[in-house]
Amino acid sequence: MNRAEKAALQLQAVSVLRMLKETRTYDELAELTGLPAGDLNRYVNGHVLPGVERAREVVEGVGRDALADELEARVRFDDEGYVDNSGVVFDQSFLDLVAPVAANTLNLERPDVILTAATDGITLGAAMASYFGARLAYAKKSKETAVEDFIESRQRLASGIELTYYLPASAIDDGERVLVVDDLIRSGETQELLLDIALQADANIAGVFALIAVGDEGTNRARELTDAPVGALSSFD
Ligand SMILES: O=P(O)(O)OC[C@H]1O[C@H](OP(=O)(O)OP(=O)(O)O)[C@H](O)[C@@H]1O
Numbered sequence: 001m002n003r004a005e006k007a008a009l010q011l012q013a014v015s016v017l018r019m020l021k022e023t024r025t026y027d028e029l030a031e032l033t034g035l036p037a038g039d040l041n042r043y044v045n046g047h048v049l050p051g052v053e054r055a056r057e058v059v060e061g062v063g064r065d066a067l068a069d070e071l072e073a074r075v076r077f078d079d080e081g082y083v084d085n086s087g088v089v090f091d092q093s094f095l096d097l098v099a100p101v102a103a104n105t106l107n108l109e110r111p112d113v114i115l116t117a118a119t120d121g122i123t124l125g126a127a128m129a130s131y132f133g134a135r136l137a138y139a140k141k142s143k144e145t146a147v148e149d150f151i152e153s154r155q156r157l158a159s160g161i162e163l164t165y166y167l168p169a170s171a172i173d174d175g176e177r178v179l180v181v182d183d184l185i186r187s188g189e190t191q192e193l194l195l196d197i198a199l200q201a202d203a204n205i206a207g208v209f210a211l212i213a214v215g216d217e218g219t220n221r222a223r224e225l226t227d228a229p230v231g232a233l234s235s236f237d
């Protein structure tokens with residue numbers, strides 16, 4: 001880890017602690033993290049940065065569980081099992097905290113490009129791209145105007161409806177490492193289309209990550225399509 005990566009991790013831990021502190025006293029935060037309340041006060045107020053190892057523990061350990069709890073508190077299921085996740089995908093600051101946790105828990109190598117599907121994947125994709133210093137590319141269900149060359153991938157869904165995603169061909173170069181992300185994975189049909197687009201671009205798959213997995217059909221399908229790490233922050237039945 002170089003100096004800049006260490007500093008980014010230390011700042012990330014401070015962001016996680018600040019998020020946790022919003023609804024807790026310092027004593028409660030101390031109990032949750034196992035760190036002394038006085039140290040936590042100095043971190044949250046920005047007077048001192050946590051050491052790199054402490055920062056890693058906060059981001060990988062407490063950070064992941066706390067973010068998953070926070071995500072679960074923010075999503076709503078309707079009577080038919082559909083998810084309203086606007087409380088998550090509309091909150092860029094929350095997603096900025098998810099990116100390093102996803103990177104650490106999936107043990108992802110730095111990708112060149114984050115690939116997602118418009119619409120709801122875009123804010124998570126932007127957070128991941130910013131964290132990794134990677135480009136963001138999003139496939140759309142319609143062709144962008146003035147673009148001549150597209151990679152397109154079409155699939156007939158279980159419903160019988162045909163779905164096509166289009167990506168400007170210039171968005172991914174041969175041999176680039178592509179991390180596929182989306183807000184939600186259920187059937188895995190969207191991930192399959194995105195993986196197909198990445199393969200058509202002759203890219204290498206760095207991983208597949210979703211905020212929310214509904215059931216395990218989608219993640220299993222992604223695992224069949226790639227040997228790269230596949231995971232979600234939270235899974236629901
Ligand atoms: O695993 P799957 O069954 O493919 O479902 C997941 C996809 O469904 C949702 O997108 P939707 O097609 O509703 O488009 P939106 O992002 O524009 O809402 C979601 O954002 C994922 O992209």
Ligand SMILES: Nc1ncnc2[nH]cnc12
Nearest residue numbers: 081082083084184186214
């Ligand atoms: N919002 C949603 N909830 C559950 N499954 C979905 N599949 C596509 N969008 C979905």
